[in-house]
Amino acid sequence: MSTRSEAEIFEQRAMVVPLRRTALVAVTAGSAAVGLLPYAIFLGELRIPIVFGALIVALPVAAWRLRTSSSLATEQPTSGEMVLAGWSSVPYTAAVSLWGVFAYCLARGVFWLVALLWGVELHLAAQRWAVWTSLGAVALVLVPVLGVATQDLVRLLYPRTAGARSPFFALLAEKRRLGFVLLWTLVAALALGAALWNFPTLLAFATAICLLYSGASLETLGRAGTETAGRHRGLTFLDRLLRAAGYETVLSPRTGRASIDPLITTVDLLARAAGRAWVIELKAERPGKGPVEWNEASRLRNAALVMREVLSADQPEIEVEPLLVLMGRPRGASLDPFLAREAMRVVDLDAAQLMGLGTEPEEGQVRSLVERLGLEYLAAGQPATSRTEDR
Numbered sequence: 001m002s003t004r005s006e007a008e009i010f011e012q013r014a015m016v017v018p019l020r021r022t023a024l025v026a027v028t029a030g031s032a033a034v035g036l037l038p039y040a041i042f043l044g045e046l047r048i049p050i051v052f053g054a055l056i057v058a059l060p061v062a063a064w065r066l067r068t069s070s071s072l073a074t075e076q077p078t079s080g081e082m083v084l085a086g087w088s089s090v091p092y093t094a095a096v097s098l099w100g101v102f103a104y105c106l107a108r109g110v111f112w113l114v115a116l117l118w119g120v121e122l123h124l125a126a127q128r129w130a131v132w133t134s135l136g137a138v139a140l141v142l143v144p145v146l147g148v149a150t151q152d153l154v155r156l157l158y159p160r161t162a163g164a165r166s167p168f169f170a171l172l173a174e175k176r177r178l179g180f181v182l183l184w185t186l187v188a189a190l191a192l193g194a195a196l197w198n199f200p201t202l203l204a205f206a207t208a209i210c211l212l213y214s215g216a217s218l219e220t221l222g223r224a225g226t227e228t229a230g231r232h233r234g235l236t237f238l239d240r241l242l243r244a245a246g247y248e249t250v251l252s253p254r255t256g257r258a259s260i261d262p263l264i265t266t267v268d269l270l271a272r273a274a275g276r277a278w279v280i281e282l283k284a285e286r287p288g289k290g291p292v293e294w295n296e297a298s299r300l301r302n303a304a305l306v307m308r309e310v311l312s313a314d315q316p317e318i319e320v321e322p323l324l325v326l327m328g329r330p331r332g333a334s335l336d337p338f339l340a341r342e343a344m345r346v347v348d349l350d351a352a353q354l355m356g357l358g359t360e361p362e363e364g365q366v367r368s369l370v371e372r373l374g375l376e377y378l379a380a381g382q383p384a385t386s387r388t389e390d391r
Contacts, residue, residue, distance in 0.1 A: 016256045017076045019158060021066050027086035028062035028150050029055045032142075035093025035215075038208035039100045039138065041200055043131065054093070058146050065150040072254045072261075073158040077166050084168040085156050090215035092149040096142055097208050103137035104130050160254050164262065185214060231284035234327050234349055238269055238280060247271035247278070255310055263306045266299045270307065277311055277320045279304045282349075285328025292329050294338035300324055301344055325349050 032054045040050040077085070107130035157166045188210070239249050253270040254261050269280040281300045283292055304322040311318050327349040339346060 017071055017073055017158075019066065019069060019071050019154065020076065020082075021063070023082055024066060024150065024153055024157075025059055025062040027082050028089070028146060028153060029058035031086040031089045031149065032058035032093045032146060034087075035090045035095075035211060036097055036138075038094065038204040038211065039097035041207060042097075042101050042104070042204035043134075044200055046131075054142075057142060061143055061146040062150045065147045066154070069151070069154050071154075071158045072160045072256050073164070074256070074258050075165055077157040078169075078172070080172045081157060081166045081168045084171065085153050085166065087215050088156065088168075089149040089153055091212045092145050092152075093142070094208050094211040094215065096138055096145055097204070097211075099141060100134045100138040101204060101208075104134035107133040160252060160261075231282060231327070234282050234284060234325065235268055237349075238282065238325065242269070242271040242278070245273075247273045253307075260306060260310060264303045266296075266303050267307065272311065272318075275315065275318055277307070277318055278323050279307050279320060280323045280325060282325045282327060283329045290330075291332035292324070292326060292335055293332035294334040297322075297324055297335060297338055297342075297344065297346065301342060321345070323347070 033051050036050055036054045040047040043050065108127070111130065156168070159166065235251065239251065242249050248271070250270045250272075251268065253264065253267055255264075264279075266281050267279045268282050269278075271278040271280065279300065281303075283296070300322045304320050308318070308320040311320060322344050324344070324346040325348075326346065331346070335346070
């Protein structure tokens with residue numbers, strides 16, 4: 001069976017808010033223009049065309065990337081959240097500015113080397129070709145960067161958990177702190193511009209660094225749950241395994257109900273077949289993460305109970321079981337005593353065993369690894385009545 005969409009599996013919806021697509025496109029375009037300001041300052045006479053060019057390019061790119069995006073959020077972001085989210089995406093195009101400056105300097109260096117080796121005077125031609133080389137380098141990366149920035153705006157402003165707000169909502173509540181930060185940012189920007197106005201190259205670099213630092217500090221608010229490559233590979237493997245076993249799967253399932261979604265945020269993968277479902281959480285090794293203790297397993301157990309209530313509306317007799325997968329995370333001292341009292345499976349997945357699978361493993365590779373890991377019960381449909389077999 002193929003992977004079904006969440007809309008097909010969870011048919012009962014709350015008041016899910018639609019994306020404010022026009023506002024998102026405008027915010028993306030505005031952040032693109034701000035991020036390319038250092039590059040515009042650096043090139044001097046092309047300042048206005050570059051800023052307007054960023055707006056013209058960003059508008060259709062953002063609109064195109066949003067065509068397949070959807071919302072599971074139940075709260076519309078405020079204008080303040082939109083502005084802060086836009087500022088958090090400025091580092092994307094600020095990095096493009098630095099890339100453009102680097103391309104210009106590299107091209108000028110090449111022409112200088114040619115003139116030095118062959119004794120040819122190419123000053124005017126070198127400057128002109130360096131500008132065009134730099135513009136081409138910027139154009140090459142700008143479209144994909146804008147696409148990523150647009151998707152990030154949707155992720156930050158429209159959380160997949162119903163009832164949740166964007167990470168900027170709490171910051172807006174601290175009005176005095178936010179106003180203080182904005183005031184000093186404005187003062188620093190004015191002072192920087194006044195001090196370096198006659199030194200456009202230094203002003204461009206300083207502006208780019210300021211934009212990168214200020215925007216990145218906001219952008220990190222939404223990065224707590226960033227997925228690592230190893231974790232993505234593990235979820236890909238589990239998804240392929242369960243679909244090969246005849247399950248319908250959904251990654252990070254959400255119902256769109258504020259009373260339900262906050263309770264199932266631990267579920268990374270839902271697998272459902274006739275009369276049976278697994279709710280799976282994958283805990284991968286990450287900096288600052290220690291052994292997995294009982295409280296983390298209990299959250300998944302509670303999520304399975306909640307998911308049982310959701311799915312029983314469609315299948316009253318469905319059996320929902322939790323499966324905790326550890327990949328590089330050791331078991332804490334309190335985990336085994338908890339599992340001795342709970343009908344719950346925990347398996348250890350070796351990241352090294354997944355390295356050869358790639359992001360799209362073949363079915364034969366998946367089945368071979370299933371046999372080595374002892375996960376046949378996922379296909380056999382055995383209930384989680386004992387823990388000792390998983391050790």
